Amino acid sequence: MKSLNRKTGFIAKENRRSFYTFIALWIIGFALFQVIPIFWGFRVSLTNRMAFSLVIKNVGLKNYIRAFSDTKVMVSIAQTFYYSLANTFIQVVLGLFLALLLEKRMRGHSIFRVMFYLPYVIPIVATGWIFRIFLDKNVGTLNLILTNLGLIEQKISWLGSYPLLSVLSANFWRVGWSLLIFLGGLSTIPHDLYDSAEVDGANYLKRVRIITIPFLSPFIAFQLVISFIYGMQMFIMPFILNPTPMRGGQLTSFDPPQETFFILARGYSIIFNDSRLAYGFAVLWINFLIVLIFSLIYTRLIKRYTYSEIEG
Amino acid sequence: MKKAITVFLFIAMAAFVWAGGESEGGEGPVTLRVMSPESDFTDAWLESWNEANPNIQLVREDNDYTKWLADFMSGSSADLLNFGRGAEIPYFVRRGLLLDLTEYFEKSELIKMNDIDLGGCGAYRFDGQEQGKGSWYGLPKDYNNVTAITYNKELFDKAGAAYPSETEPMTYDQFVALARKVTFEEGGNKYFGTEVNTSWVPFIASDMAYMIGKTLHTADGLKMNEDPEVREIWKYFLRLRKEGISSNLEDPLSGWAGSAFQGGNIAMVQLGYWFGASCASVENYQQKFGWAPAPVMSKEGPRVTSSLGATGFVISSQTKYPDQTFAVFEWYMAGEPGVERAKTGWGIPPLKSLQPLLPEETEFDRVRKEIAMEEVKYMKPPQLTWYARADIYINEFKAAETAYLKGDVTEDKAIDMFYETINEALALGKEELGE
Numbered sequence A: 001m002k003s004l005n006r007k008t009g010f011i012a013k014e015n016r017r018s019f020y021t022f023i024a025l026w027i028i029g030f031a032l033f034q035v036i037p038i039f040w041g042f043r044v045s046l047t048n049r050m051a052f053s054l055v056i057k058n059v060g061l062k063n064y065i066r067a068f069s070d071t072k073v074m075v076s077i078a079q080t081f082y083y084s085l086a087n088t089f090i091q092v093v094l095g096l097f098l099a100l101l102l103e104k105r106m107r108g109h110s111i112f113r114v115m116f117y118l119p120y121v122i123p124i125v126a127t128g129w130i131f132r133i134f135l136d137k138n139v140g141t142l143n144l145i146l147t148n149l150g151l152i153e154q155k156i157s158w159l160g161s162y163p164l165l166s167v168l169s170a171n172f173w174r175v176g177w178s179l180l181i182f183l184g185g186l187s188t189i190p191h192d193l194y195d196s197a198e199v200d201g202a203n204y205l206k207r208v209r210i211i212t213i214p215f216l217s218p219f220i221a222f223q224l225v226i227s228f229i230y231g232m233q234m235f236i237m238p239f240i241l242n243p244t245p246m247r248g249g250q251l252t253s254f255d256p257p258q259e260t261f262f263i264l265a266r267g268y269s270i271i272f273n274d275s276r277l278a279y280g281f282a283v284l285w286i287n288f289l290i291v292l293i294f295s296l297i298y299t300r301l302i303k304r305y306t307y308s309e310i311e312g
Numbered sequence B: 001m002k003k004a005i006t007v008f009l010f011i012a013m014a015a016f017v018w019a020g021g022e023s024e025g026g027e028g029p030v031t032l033r034v035m036s037p038e039s040d041f042t043d044a045w046l047e048s049w050n051e052a053n054p055n056i057q058l059v060r061e062d063n064d065y066t067k068w069l070a071d072f073m074s075g076s077s078a079d080l081l082n083f084g085r086g087a088e089i090p091y092f093v094r095r096g097l098l099l100d101l102t103e104y105f106e107k108s109e110l111i112k113m114n115d116i117d118l119g120g121c122g123a124y125r126f127d128g129q130e131q132g133k134g135s136w137y138g139l140p141k142d143y144n145n146v147t148a149i150t151y152n153k154e155l156f157d158k159a160g161a162a163y164p165s166e167t168e169p170m171t172y173d174q175f176v177a178l179a180r181k182v183t184f185e186e187g188g189n190k191y192f193g194t195e196v197n198t199s200w201v202p203f204i205a206s207d208m209a210y211m212i213g214k215t216l217h218t219a220d221g222l223k224m225n226e227d228p229e230v231r232e233i234w235k236y237f238l239r240l241r242k243e244g245i246s247s248n249l250e251d252p253l254s255g256w257a258g259s260a261f262q263g264g265n266i267a268m269v270q271l272g273y274w275f276g277a278s279c280a281s282v283e284n285y286q287q288k289f290g291w292a293p294a295p296v297m298s299k300e301g302p303r304v305t306s307s308l309g310a311t312g313f314v315i316s317s318q319t320k321y322p323d324q325t326f327a328v329f330e331w332y333m334a335g336e337p338g339v340e341r342a343k344t345g346w347g348i349p350p351l352k353s354l355q356p357l358l359p360e361e362t363e364f365d366r367v368r369k370e371i372a373m374e375e376v377k378y379m380k381p382p383q384l385t386w387y388a389r390a391d392i393y394i395n396e397f398k399a400a401e402t403a404y405l406k407g408d409v410t411e412d413k414a415i416d417m418f419y420e421t422i423n424e425a426l427a428l429g430k431e432e433l434g435e
Helices: A002-045 A062-068 A071-103 A109-121 A124-135 A141-148 A163-172 A176-186 A191-199 A204-232 A236-240 A263-273 A277-305 B002-020 B043-052 B065-073 B086-094 B102-107 B118-124 B153-159 B172-181 B198-211 B228-242 B257-262 B274-281 B322-334 B336-344 B352-357 B363-378 B390-405 B411-432
Strands: B030-035 B056-061 B080-083 B138-140 B149-152 B184-186 B189-195 B266-270 B289-292 B312-315
Touching (some): A071 A163, A124 A163, A204 A277, A263 A277, B138 B322, B189 B257, B312 B322
Antiparallel strands (some): B184 B189
16 A cells, blocks of 8 residues: 555656646746746836936836826827727627627538638738738729729728728738637537527527527637737737838838827837837836736626636 | 656757857857848848858848847847948947947058048048047948939929929929929829928938028037927928828828839929939839939028938947958948949949949939039038937827827927927937936
């Protein structure tokens, strides 16, 4: 018995060792390239450091206080927030709607499934460029279609007059991810529930309301959190859809218009264009805290309002 | 198995540590990093150098200032850097980022001090207080009179306007009047009279200020100049867009000023000598496009043209191999690449001995060269300070301009908005330098 215990203990120890050995590389990478820079950034945000400061001193929370009274930063936070909410709404509602359509197994549904998912596979930079050309006032396809249909007389400057809508429309095209999650969720719902409801006289909309939505609630909640976080991290698309014409060089050399100058881009511009390292890190930390707080609130709400087969 | 994994990890770790340490140096072969776009440091030149110099091998990385500055902060910047705006030499020198090349120039067999074109290369000198004087920190790969005008004869003919003179500069008032005349709409398409390249606003403003005997900043360089005449200069750019002589939010361009001009949407652009070489891709460009000198503020006043300080090359102060890097630098400026570049007509060579190689066989090339060589005489370094980078001026002016065009602020408020942010940036720059 004693020998058996010793053997079990040895195996457990070996398992533990293997476990830590296998995850060690990832943990080291995570610590080196994520955790340390993040906390280094926090430390810098408490100083007056610029890119090449000769005299660096601690200033406490001055940069954070300053950020909250900086109109430009506040506008960026508000715009990022609007964008994230709108993007979350589009991703969840449209993704769910398309998933419900595709679940019906109509003719050619697998082709549609691929078609809707395909844009998500295209890199975001390529999507941006496609939309830049699509929305261009002079040579863009959208104005061409609308003009030929007689819906508009004068071509519209989409990128210049509707920058936020332009970025949203480019991201709306990437609804494939959300669609895939919902299709996965729909496949977990037992079909006999629908059959029983149908026998009881429930129409399609009622079946969706009383069966599909509750069963899908954990997936919807997941999508809400993920889409919101992704929205708060939007960075490159506004630079690509910047109405200021680019000429070679760096994509990020011209700031986007105020409506799409989201908080990450603002932080980047403060750090790299204005050389204000400490202040830029403070702005980015504020964004991190906003995302963290909202994620925690969401997680709480998920626990309370979503369906789960696991007893909590 | 466990032993094998342990040995493997140990070897990998040792290799990692070894790779990160000193692997070259002394008299042995060295590898230098060149940060430059391929167009300015071609693969052919790179291979040619590497073949001829087995002890100094070059690797090129694409130009990215942000990356170079971040690399510098971490102590690993590229040795040789393509420097987009010579105007920013004081900013970089004051922060100790560039190697002083004066002694190398004095000893160089290829670059002779008396062969350097001081008019076009002045921005690469800085004595700690004034640009254009003191130590050398690099050289332009070539330079240009970037405010000279290229115009589209077809659009002038359509608008019934006379072509501008090739020798006599217009005043800016005449230039705007002419631009207004050649702005028109046809078949649902808008044709603009002129378009200022977004990145060049502070440089053109700088020339204008010089011409009226003013400065863009106060004497200590720490505040924007509130002089009404200087404020008028900045307003000039706002008005071009507001009036629709240039593109704006409702009527944007589909490309940058140069590509829109070549596409036939703009009647006049101020881009300078190099743009002639770029226009060669347009059918019948020699018949279609003409040249005029940069406008002046008044006929009686001085002429001033800008080269933005010109795009050139500088050497990082962090380089471990300054001698080898300078060897590449002098070969690039005066050797095979310098000669080849001069013959293409993409810019005026920094060395006077190479300038006769510029193309002038056609009337088009002859005129643009004559204008350029005349305007070199009036070249001055742009009026930036070492407290803030040019990008801040460009982006903050764009933000103020957008607010103005959207009707959110008045013309004066837009200038106030611009000044306020620049003043703040200048104050922070002062703090950064510990002055």
